Amino acid sequence: MADAPIYRLLADGVLLLHLAVVIFVIGGLAAVFVGNRWRWRWVNARAFRLAHLIAIGVVVMQAWLGAMCPLTVLESWLREQAGDAPYAASFIEHWVGRLLFYEAPGWVFTLAYTAFAGLVVAAWRCYPPRGRQP
Numbered sequence: 001m002a003d004a005p006i007y008r009l010l011a012d013g014v015l016l017l018h019l020a021v022v023i024f025v026i027g028g029l030a031a032v033f034v035g036n037r038w039r040w041r042w043v044n045a046r047a048f049r050l051a052h053l054i055a056i057g058v059v060v061m062q063a064w065l066g067a068m069c070p071l072t073v074l075e076s077w078l079r080e081q082a083g084d085a086p087y088a089a090s091f092i093e094h095w096v097g098r099l100l101f102y103e104a105p106g107w108v109f110t111l112a113y114t115a116f117a118g119l120v121v122a123a124w125r126c127y128p129p130r131g132r133q134p
Contacts, residue, residue, distance in 0.1 A: 007082035014075040015097065021055060021071070022100060028052040029120055036127045049129035053120060060117045063110040 029052070035043030042048065062069060079085070 004082040004084075007078045008084065011075050011078035011082065014071055014078060015100075018069070018071040018075070018100060025052070025055050025059065025116075028055070029116070029123060032123045032127055044127055044130045046129040046131055049124065053124070056113070056117045056120050060113045063106075063113045066106070 028048070031040075032043050032049070032052075034040075059069075061067075
């Protein structure tokens with residue numbers, strides 16, 4: 001298939017985007033707690049906090065509804081279009097995939113995502129977002 005390299009490249013790009021979302025969700029919460037300790041103003045910016053809340057909200061809703069992550073579905077489709085089995089090993093996929101994907105019952109992930117969302121909500125209460133500062 002002549003387009004296979006393009007589809008593989010796109011699939012690797014989706015995988016990197018997926019990793020970026022995971023880093024944003026996890027790192028964003030850490031930034032809120034650390035940033036408030038060190039008085040970083042940007043961690044309480046309304047846009048940042050709202051984007052972070054929406055991101056974890058989408059993850060939790062998918063888990064509760066038993067839905068597959070759209071990024072995972074898109075990556076698998078791209079790999080199939082390239083003629084590969086989903087998650088066929090490329091360098092990026094091999095290493096980034098090991099960081100993102102674990103074998104466990106679905107309820108474990110739902111519980112973890114829900115607990116993490118609880119921490120995000122607690123951060124909103126402890127460190128409320130603020131509008132623009134003069």
